[in-house]
Amino acid sequence: MKPTKIYPVVVPANGSFPLQAMGDYFKILSATTDIEVRGDTFGTIGLIKAGQGLRNTDFNRLEFRDVSGFTNTIQVLVGDSDFVDERITGSVEVIDGGLNRTIANAAFASSKGLTPATSTNNVGIQIFNNGSTKNVIVEQVQVMSNATSGVFILRVDNVALGSPVAAVSKLAGGADSAIANLRSQEGVAWSGKTIAQIGWNAAFQNVAFTPKEPIVLPPGFGLSVTDGIVVAHSSWVNFEHYEQ
Secondary structure, X not given: OOOOEEEEEEEOOOOEEEEEEEEEEEEEEEEOOOXXXXXXXXXXXXXXXXXXXXXXXXXXXXXXXXXXXXXXXEEEEEEOOOOOOOOOOOOOHHHHOOHHHHHOOOEEXXXXXXXXXXXXXXXXXXXXXXXXXXXXXXXXXXXEEOOOOEEEEEEEEOOXXXXXXXXXXXXXXXXXXXXXXXXXXXXXXXXXXXXXXXXXOOOOOOEEEOOOOOEEEOOOOEEEEEOOOOOOOXXXXXXXXXXX
């Protein structure tokens, strides 16, 4: 029987980590996010998750590569395929609640408000994906205004508004988003395709829009929220999103 051991591995962001370990079986026990694995006797296995691996294939060396853009901390079991492991492993998102994404600095929250200089102008607030490879995945939008009633309109488009501010990490002390900008401007005409409308009937009423499936913004696209109000007012919007 070949030696069997659990190895802790820290893979740098967009980097790789070589592990000299002989066996014919490996299994990812835990990982911050999905990981690529390549062996000296087999090709690349792309984006495997905790609980997945390979058996009955001899190897002397494994190489782990991060493709998420964040440091990936994993534990991997390497050894003999006859080793008995009846434990249940893997990432269950319903239980995790997105904690792994927050710890990996891939979850963000952002908030912005605007008072139009011209009272007959609407408020437009937008989250925009200014990156080139990752998607911005919006899970929830919250809206509020000091007007007594009205309708917020949500649109997706590829036209960026002005005054960009980076989205803030949900990890205290984590870096701001490098790709998601929160933008705002006032106006009377807006582009894009309408995907939802949110009404309210009291000043400072906080109304949340949580779609059944998240809204995915590829690079160069944004989700804008406009209020349609043409009297003096202020409006605010909160976004929650993650990136992958």
